[in-house]
Amino acid sequence: MRPCSPGSRLPRTDTLPYTWYVDAELLGRERERLFAHSWQYAGHTGQLAEPGSYFTLRVGDVPLVVVRDREGVLRAFVNVCRHRGAEVVSGEGSCTTLQCHYHAWTYGLDGGLRAAPRADESLDRSALGLRPAQVDTWGPFVFVNADSTAAPLAETLGEVPELVRSAGVDVDALAFHSRAPYTLEANWKIAVENYLECYHCAVANQGFSEVVDVSPDRYRPEPHATFASQHVELREWECEGQFHMIWPNVKVNLWPGAPNLSIGPLQPVAPDRTDGYLDYFFAPDPDPAWLADFFELDNQVGVEDRGLVESVQRGMRSGAFERGRLLLPSEELIAEFQCWVAAGLG
Numbered sequence: 001m002r003p004c005s006p007g008s009r010l011p012r013t014d015t016l017p018y019t020w021y022v023d024a025e026l027l028g029r030e031r032e033r034l035f036a037h038s039w040q041y042a043g044h045t046g047q048l049a050e051p052g053s054y055f056t057l058r059v060g061d062v063p064l065v066v067v068r069d070r071e072g073v074l075r076a077f078v079n080v081c082r083h084r085g086a087e088v089v090s091g092e093g094s095c096t097t098l099q100c101h102y103h104a105w106t107y108g109l110d111g112g113l114r115a116a117p118r119a120d121e122s123l124d125r126s127a128l129g130l131r132p133a134q135v136d137t138w139g140p141f142v143f144v145n146a147d148s149t150a151a152p153l154a155e156t157l158g159e160v161p162e163l164v165r166s167a168g169v170d171v172d173a174l175a176f177h178s179r180a181p182y183t184l185e186a187n188w189k190i191a192v193e194n195y196l197e198c199y200h201c202a203v204a205n206q207g208f209s210e211v212v213d214v215s216p217d218r219y220r221p222e223p224h225a226t227f228a229s230q231h232v233e234l235r236e237w238e239c240e241g242q243f244h245m246i247w248p249n250v251k252v253n254l255w256p257g258a259p260n261l262s263i264g265p266l267q268p269v270a271p272d273r274t275d276g277y278l279d280y281f282f283a284p285d286p287d288p289a290w291l292a293d294f295f296e297l298d299n300q301v302g303v304e305d306r307g308l309v310e311s312v313q314r315g316m317r318s319g320a321f322e323r324g325r326l327l328l329p330s331e332e333l334i335a336e337f338q339c340w341v342a343a344g345l346g
Contacts, residue, residue: 035060055092076135139171174281
């Protein structure tokens with residue numbers, strides 16, 4: 001299903017109202033309606049290598065814990081104690097049980113309640129296990145969904161795995177390299193929208209534009225039902241790259257060159273703050289010189305884009321205008337995303 005049907009579209013040249021980027025109440029609705037029922041990148045299997053290994057995260061307002069149980073099965077649970085609502089565990093590490101730090105209610109790695117100090121036999125432990133969430137993988141990439149009834153991950157990923165394979169990247173052969181966290185003083189939607197177009201690249205990402213052909217006939221945006229893609233080519237030789245946004249907020253980057261993939265979410269913290277990170281994966285033993293050039297350009301683009309999205313946030317917050325105007329087809333994927341957001345919020 002497309003994010004929006006033609007009859008539900010906003011005027012395609014109008015942006016969302018600027019108030020949607022500064023309103024705290026609307027951000028709460030986005031967390032509830034767009035994030036709490038969506039598949040989110042959570043981490044990688046290297047973090048869950050052994051039985052008992054776990055890590056925690058938040059999806060919208062929902063805290064989750066992902067753990068590998070004693071049989072080696074990945075499980076995810078809402079990380080909220082059934083006693084008084086405390087978060088059961090924090091951070092990441094290794095454990096034999098999941099024990100709440102507040103009153104020591106203790107859960108097995110299958111989520112079942114194993115112990116509740118001072119409780120007598122009248123406590124029905126079978127009814128007080130941790131609430132399950134969904135967890136699934138694509139290669140080494142771990143995804144979670146706080147909604148246990150949501151459609152499978154494969155429906156959200158759609159054609160992304162095949163597109164990645166078509167670029168010559170075998171995700172199962174990639175090795176985790178590093179994680180790069182960042183914070184933007186901007187609304188999460190501004191960050192997504194900046195990612196979804198390269199209309200700005202020739203002006204604001206000149207280093208990127210010297211390497212990648214950003215002309216409209218070579219930089220190809222493609223909307224899909226559950227994600228958006230941008231296909232790029234190097235200027236000097238035939239070499240393809242891909243940039244995918246999995247609705248609503250997961251970036252998947254394949255830079256042209258040696259096998260590589262970076263992936264990570266954009267998480268709304270406040271109307272004017274977004275936290276994110278990228279996990280970087282490469283084929284084993286990448287060339288050190290190529291790797292140094294890769295990160296130099298990647299970091300340069302990140303710094304430049306930070307300045308852009310934070311400038312947009314300040315302009316929207318000023319209240320000078322009600323909304324903006326999109327230039328089509330260069331900003332076609334932004335129109336798709338904004339339609340998806342509007343439909344999701346009802």
